[in-house]
Amino acid sequence: MQYAVGMETLRERKRARTRQAIIDAATELFAERGYDGTTIADIAAAADIGTRTFFSYFASKEELLFPEADLRVAAAIAAIENRQPGERPVEVLIRTLHEVNTGNTEMVGTMAQLRLQLMHSTPAVRGRALQVQLDSQLEIAAHLHRAYADELNLVEAAATVGAFIGAVSAALQMLLDEPGALDDPAKMQRRMWAAVEKALLTPS
């Protein structure tokens, strides 16, 4: 076989291509007709696969919205491992998500932008986003606990991570409720961080 070696087998490459085709088709259709207005049959047809086949790539329609959830958790965990000496748990988390959000094109990607709009307009999407976050939380909490074994027990670590992610979500949602919120994503992000830091770093 004369193909490049970027990915092992033909199967894997083809599968990755199909997966991306589904995401692309869904992104376009969601933008066009909204989340609820798009059926899985529509997506499958647009991606040129059988309806049934969709479910061998994504377990549900909702999963389609957060295809990169795993990557985020990995980034957060890496940031925890590389913490500065003397850095407090909350500070690590804040720095972590800072890096995650500025390091990649997350805030700019089409699906990410779309997701923000859908989170605003479609309750089901918002609910799903929360669930994805919570699933990540426990994993991140476990690593935070290991990094700060002498300061935080596991439950306290979970509470810390939960507080952080909860603050981010709530601030984000409140900001999204403002009309024209998406016109200046960078500004929105700055305001979000300011609010999160005030909520979490204010001394008691």
Place this chain on the structure above:
Amino acid sequence: MQYAVGMETLRERKRARTRQAIIDAATELFAERGYDGTTIADIAAAADIGTRTFFSYFASKEELLFPEADLRVAAAIAAIENRQPGERPVEVLIRTLHEVNTGNTEMVGTMAQLRLQLMHSTPAVRGRALQVQLDSQLEIAAHLHRAYADELNLVEAAATVGAFIGAVSAALQMLLDEPGALDDPAKMQRRMWAAVEKALLTPS
């Protein structure tokens, strides 16, 4: 009409009774066969109503799990209004949920107990719980902002409430993952509060 005046009309009384019958039937069936193993047709049959009628009482199967969501928000808002002078926002929230949870039989009620189990075992229930919480958050945040107008803008208030609820959720879920967590709910609740306070009140 010679009926008592507890509730105005026959219609209202009958409707309330049917609603309760649905909740009771569902509680029993969920406990018996689990959430996923119970169909709406089952519940309707057990409550002796037509399947279609179920949807004129509850918009979805999930809504059945949190029939008292509104009450909680009301309690939280009332607690905010009655805040002590000098009390900090986070402290108000902590006191608030303290009152909500100890003041009523929430933690002891059958449906509430059941819900904790289901949250642990059924992802759909967990997701729904989060969504209910988030919906409450913005409303509570608005009141917190009004109560602390000179200290917190709206986004900061949202972040504060989100941090609090996020910490509670995460700690609760971590605790529920421990085997035998439900054997001693009071102890679990104490550990939860300790973790939440450590996460939120630790000075920076």
Place this chain on the structure above:
DNA sequence: TTGCAATTCTGCACTGAGTGCAGTTATGGT
């Protein structure tokens, strides 16, 4: 190149949630 095993794709038939509609029944007031 051929052949075969493993994997993937797909259609079909099914269950269950949820909606719209239309007809029936129960209730409140006159």
Place this chain on the structure above:
DNA sequence: ACCATAACTGCACTCAGTGCAGAATTGCAA
């Protein structure tokens, strides 16, 4: 007793998601 209104219900429908079985594709070895 009568009527307007609200509630209840069956029916037919759409869509998400699953299990199964057969067809098509791919990987590998001869």
